[in-house]
Amino acid sequence: MNGSLVGSYVVPVHPHPLLVPEQNEGWGRLRAAFDEARDAIKDSGADLLIIYSTTWPSIIGHQIQADPNPQWTLVDQDFHDLGSMDYSFNIDAEFAEAWNEANHNRGLQSRTVAYHGFPIDVGSVVALKLLNPDNAIPAVIVSSNVYANRSETTVLAKACLDVIKKTGRKAVAVTAMSMSNRMFTEFIDPSDDRIHSLKDDEWNRKVLEFLEEGRLEDVAQLSRTIHQQIRVQKVVTFKPMWWLSAMNGNRNNLTGRVLAYEALHGAGGAVVQLDPTSTGMGDKEYDEDDVEYYRGERNVLDAEEDSAESTESLTPSSGPALWEPPESKGAVNSNAAPKPVGMYPHARQVGDLLYLSGVGPRQPGTNAIPGGPIRDDDGNPIEYDIKAQTRAVVENIARILEEAGSSMDKIVDVTSFLVDMDRDFAGYNEVWAETLGHYGPTRTTLAIRALPTPIAVEMKVIAKI
Amino acid sequence: MAKGSIVAGCLAPHPPHLVYAENPPQNEPTSEGGWEQLRWGYERLRESLSKIDHDVLVLLSPHWQTYVGTHFLGIPHFEGLSVDPVFPNLFRYTYDMNIDVELSQAIHDKAKGSGLAVKMMENPDFRVDYGTITTGHMVNPAFDKPLVVISSNRSTHYYSVEVMQEMMMELGRVTREAIEESGKKAVILASNSLSHRHFTTESEVPEDMSKEHIASHAMHLWDMRIIDYMRTGQAQRILDEMPEFTEQAIAESDGGGLTWLLSTLSVPDYPAILHGYGTIIGTGNAIVEWPCYANEGDVQ
């Protein structure tokens, strides 16, 4: 299936455009921009709305809303006198659960929440009520983790893309966020609203100029600077741009349009549309590391626990680069299996037969090798456990088969490769007898000089489907 | 009318874990206990307050966060379901509480008179924040005394700890004045933790006490320093060191509650009673009482 992101939007979080657009012309223009975005989303044929909201902070990793029909009446903590916001949303709980699992596969801490009365945040409520008023498009909402930095936020997006691709969805990504977020700290007459300071206004316009040129990744890379310049500290960092850029493949050649930019009690509120269509401008430079799996960038205050729980000793830091498995005809790819080390799918179906690419023991997400790698980063041989490696190979095979709609009992033929027949055959053979041996496929075992990663065993499988 | 007074001032932190661990009928999730040191501390505080006649609890919660001024709950009754947005697995609490609107309005008016931006919250659909509910429950689970609930203005992050302290010293002063003029006996509750660095993971069983400890040694040192000032009647030093404490211990005193509390008590130079200290998901929490009668020879 070929899922993809069909559009992205930046929208403000304050309730004014929803509750009182008539009280100030700027708030009215933001409302009109929301309406325009709503129509564009509808016309795009999107079948999923994904909201990343800065007004939903979380501490234990990221939280994903998974109540299929959350209902409540929200009142803003500051602007309670503007009125109440009744809501009843259509949440895609299945997608939420799949995203949560994809997060875990990529080493992230995350969980779903599905509780009656859960307080959905103001940014999400405003966005969903205005962009999807009849609930025609199922939605998911993800929190902003207050401790998350760039890697974690980037990997969160990649996990989301895993699920979009796998489920063939046409998704729209929305970040609910302010530009400059400094409000007036006193009560003002609506007609007096303006951006809090000239400096904030100038920065906002610069950021919007970048977005209008489709330079989303440039904005993402400036996140920390923007946060320092025009954001109240300890309000969620300007991190939604990390997420949104990663959702768009970290590109700088999107087609951008600013639908509105106005003041909301002094803060900068903008509705921006980012179309994935390339402007043909050419993608500009890309400075920061690309991150596929989350292995931590925080817990800096807890070094002891960090090293005790680290999987570092299991994880080869060198070795071949990992690839996104290609989506060729008949290809079967699984997020639950380790990434390939070249441009090939996990499996390919021909008629009722399924041919698997060679499967090793690497763990999906963390890339760790159960039983340990066979050599260290300098290439020196180290002690490893062949039985643990073999077991992990069998588990990866089971995952890929399951993804393809097959199963272990349908395996026809296996070719096994060992890098050290003398040392490992007995252990390998023992695990075989406990697992695959039960299902009775034919088997050929070969000794070879090396495998592309520091592993000792790999299997090539043909199964019926 | 007899002059009103503050009969006790308390630091009364609000991690929802404490309510969760008690399994009260109002809370839906159930636990096998946990965080006993702190819950026993609250038991001692309740015991102590039960001996002091009081009419109203005046509370400032850092989880009613307002950016535009300081707000006061302004209608007499609130009830509903509160679900913690961060720990919804632990806290889904059915609350029912009364507000002393008269006293709220009086503090509001005085604060306005001294130049603070203030607002009464009069929307009946408003959901009371879980910090208020947790502290309210731990101090008085029956909720049979009215509350005054004050929001936490985010001035620390808009400006600085110094600006926050200026505002909270003033708010504390007018709170005390309004209470004295009301003729009521009030208990003051600052609902905040001390050091406030959380773990970013939760154990399989959240109440597994083998996993609970302070987030770092530095946090512990700060907590002990502040507690020592409290126990030795050196409130002024807490105010003096508030900028460093708030920044280095990422302390929840950023919400202004502790400064406001010390101001309502006229910056006490008499010792406070430490009822309990413990950590919750890495953060440091102390239950502390300044028993004002001890300082006022004419009472009891």
Ligand SMILES: [Fe+2]
């Ligand atoms: Fe808190």
